[in-house]
Amino acid sequence: MHTVIIGVGGVGGYFGGKIAYSGQKVTLLARGKHLEAIKKKGLVVKSIEGDFSVKPYQVTNNIDIVEKADVILVCTKSWQVREAARQIQPILKEDTVVIPLQNGADNVEKLEQELKTEHILGGLCKIYSKIESPGTILHFGFPPEIIFGNVFNKESEKLEKVKRIFDTAGIKNKIADDINVAIWRKFMFIAAVSGLGALTRATIGEMYSDMELRKILAMVVSEIYQVAKAKKVNLEETAVSATMDFIAGQPFDSTASTQRDILEGRPSELEDFNGYIVKEGKRLGVETPANKFVYYCLKPMEEKARK
Template sequence: MNIVVYGTGGVGGYFGARLAQAGNNVTFIARGKHLEAIQKNGLQLKSVNGDYLVKPANATANITEVENIDLILICVKTWQVEEVAKIIKPVLNENTMVISLLNGCNNHEVLASVIDKKHILGGLCKIVSFVEEYGVINHVAFEPAIVFGELNKEKTKRALLLEQTFNSADISIKLADDIYPEIWTKYLFITTFSALGALTRATLGEMLASPYIKNMMLQTAEEIFAIAKAKGVYLKEDIVIKQFKTLESLPFETTASLQRDIMDGKPSELEAQNGTVVRLGEEFGIPTPINYLIYYALLPQENKARGIK
């Protein structure tokens, strides 16, 4: 399969490397010194599941150099999705599939505001990985998985083909009957601790060890659960308990990319995570006091990182 990985960070770098390892023709979209390192030395994957070097690696900053694309995996930050959709629009052919593996609950909607909805499948991923240095991806925890599905909930021929492609790359995969609860489950999971980690400057283990902060995490999750219910997304009643068990199974030192971005003074996914909870809460008349506190406490730092006064 001819695959483009748009964004070669921890997520795109890992899954792209595994897909290339399985024999697919993968092109990595990157920029700056990261791109230069990949072009010169290949893409080095360090993983608890086994290392792999993609060399030579097809890497470019310009997707228009790639022809006859079967699949585009969007692996940038949520605040870049609309821009990326505009960039990829000219290279889409009749059968190109586009899947966002980003955090957030409405990336498919943002994509559909720019490109034809027929190209889009819903998706998400589960992994703890990051760019260790230019050209090097480090997967440190969590069994990497991709969950995807058609927005109309059908098991189409293209979805089944994609399932085979992922399976052949030894990627844990789930072709969902209904992708929306899957998206919201991941959204609840990541939003429960990411921005709160930025606010406290604490690791996941440190937050869970504090009864007060753990209770804030719990309330954050319960607010998100109420929003999902208001939107008509079915989540099981025990979903919060299950997600906390997963959180407790992660390494003590775990931090989220949103937290690391804010602590590094970079633009983050704050708007897509807690900011979206706040906005949807206002839309549906649902109180979201904990997400409100987290969002507005971090907003000045976010605005500073974005150059907003």
């Protein structure tokens, strides 16, 4: 089985590294200094679950020299998903499985615009990780997990193929009964803490501890829930309170990657998070004032980062 990782940041680097470390065939599509460092010394992963280093089967920035893939994990930022889908066309086989693991609610839709639906599974991951330095991934939060599932059909063979890869690598994983619900559950959390975290420059714990900020977090989460329901996502009625409980349980000093990107002047997923909710809310007739405030306050920083 050949697994190809598109995007070797905190997510792709950690999970690609774990799969390769278990002895499986892995190709990493990386770039820049990160690429050169991995080629030179291998991929180093510093983790609360134990450090390791590994030299994958192949590390390159040239898709033309990559062998056909059995499974492709798309671990780019959400705004790069369509480009990644176009990039992987030459390495698709008839039964290749493609799973997006980045944050965002519409990544499957973006893949669908470029790929045949029979290739696509829905997916998400739960992890706190980042590139510490070129060639080195730092995992600094709770035990990581991948959740994935069918979107377009009920076929189980592809799910089991993917599960074997994750199980062999020792990656906690779960096949979701309804992957759309799982994606939106995470999205309610990540879009809320990312946008408001960037606006306040506060950690998740600091935001939740402040009663007024906690109320605003709940407003943002509630609006996302209302948009999801308007899109016919089968979220349970307790989803908002469950999300707030989940936020309460996060490490006090934790921050989201999109929040860090915004504060450090890098292009971020703002458009795919709060911006997406504002646009979908307008399309569906759902009022989203809290998300709109967060989005338009941060938009000038995002535009500056992309110049």
